[in-house]
Each structure stands twice: as structure tokens, then as C-alpha cells.
Amino acid sequence: xxxxxxxxxxxxxxxxxxxxxxxxxxxxxxxxxxxxxxxxxxxxxxxxxxxxxxxxxxxxxxxxxxxxxxxxxxxxxxxxxxxxxxxxxxxxxxxxxxxxxxxxxxxxxxxx
Amino acid sequence: xxxxxxxxxxxxxxxxxxxxxxxxxxxxxxxxxxxxxxxxxxxxxxxxxxxxxxxxxxxxxxxxxxxxxxxxxxxxxxxxxxxxxxxxxxxxxxxxxxxxxxxxxxxxxxxxxx
Numbered sequence: 001x002x003x004x005x006x007x008x009x010x011x012x013x014x015x016x017x018x019x020x021x022x023x024x025x026x027x028x029x030x031x032x033x034x035x036x037x038x039x040x041x042x043x044x045x046x047x048x049x050x051x052x053x054x055x056x057x058x059x060x061x062x063x064x065x066x067x068x069x070x071x072x073x074x075x076x077x078x079x080x081x082x083x084x085x086x087x088x089x090x091x092x093x094x095x096x097x098x099x100x101x102x103x104x105x106x107x108x109x110x111x112x
Numbered sequence: 113x114x115x116x117x118x119x120x121x122x123x124x125x126x127x128x129x130x131x132x133x134x135x136x137x138x139x140x141x142x143x144x145x146x147x148x149x150x151x152x153x154x155x156x157x158x159x160x161x162x163x164x165x166x167x168x169x170x171x172x173x174x175x176x177x178x179x180x181x182x183x184x185x186x187x188x189x190x191x192x193x194x195x196x197x198x199x200x201x202x203x204x205x206x207x208x209x210x211x212x213x214x215x216x217x218x219x220x221x222x223x224x225x226x
Contacts, residue, residue, distance in 0.1 A: 032212050043203050043217030044155065051212055089155070098143065098160040098168050098210060
């Protein structure tokens, strides 16, 4: 069964610190892996998209990595800001389909 | 930055009633989607739509659900006879193409069935 699991479920960090969120997936084959940021009660906003052949993708303070052999991805946030408080969701697109498969997300809280 | 617009933002309806959720996708996008998120759960795929027809749908998208692009700009999701378990946040999304294209999501419609 195609699954996307994320850890930790929740994370609290202090403003200015870095953090890394993890994603493990069983979707195979897949065409791409995405990371989204979702504020409470809002729609997901795209941070990065990596095809199955890419290893890393950056978007400002966000850097995503992908290891297709171990079926793992991570999202690294540098120099966190209060506005980074949100859920971060790993999403995998199976090969030859439109259907995005969402993970449960990591709830990040950044405190001053 | 172009946006996907959804209306209404909140809708409360009685069980058994029909609801229509509306979306205005980004104007040059060709692929349209509905997803839903039950409170505290993952976002789930409902349906994808291209060239005026459904291209893919999930098991959730049964005969009670339908989608339409009535006028070339709006994209609607209709639930014919709502059930309590239809209560969720419904997100519309659009993209320029399939595969590795970015999806833009709307802010969602919170549907509460009472």
C-alpha cells in the first residue's frame, strides 16, 4: 500500500535555530516528491518539488533532500522564524497518476 | 502571485442537503483537482479533471459526488446528499500540466454537516 510517514509528529524549537524533518515513503515507482507548508485552516503551499532523479532542492531557508534508494526525504529549515510555525507535509506522486499522496505532517512551533 | 479562489470559506448544511463548493482555478492552468482533509487527518485525493472530463477519482468519490466546469472559469464540486462524515475541509487545486508541475491550492472551504 502506498504510504507516506513523517517524523516527528510535532517539534518545538527556538527562533533562529535549525531543524530537520523526516519523511519515509513506500510509494514505488514515483515521479516526484514535494514538501508543502500548511498554516492552520489554510491550503498547502509548495516549498520544493524533486523528481525521482534529484537529490536536493533549495528554496530560500528550506532545503529538501531525497534518497530514492532508501525511500527517505528530509526538509531542513535554517535560521527558523516565528512565521515558520506551521505543518510541513511530505507528498509523493506515484508514477503515471495525478493523485498526490500526503503524509500526516510535522507540526512545527517556533518560539521567541 | 496568481491564486486559486474558493467560495464559500465556511458552509454549514443539514444532513441530506445538497451543497456546491466553488473554485476559480488559475486562468492558464489546465488540470483541476479536489482534495479533502477531515479534521486531524491527512489530505486525501478526491478527483482530477482535465479537458472537461474526470481523469482520475478515488474510492471516496462515489455517486454522491460530481464535478463540473460550467463556464470555463469556475470548477465546482457537488455533494448530492450530504452525510455527517462529509464534514471536512475541501481544497481545490490547479496546475499547468501533469507530473512534475507545481500545484496551487486554494484556501479551502470548511464544510460542516449537522
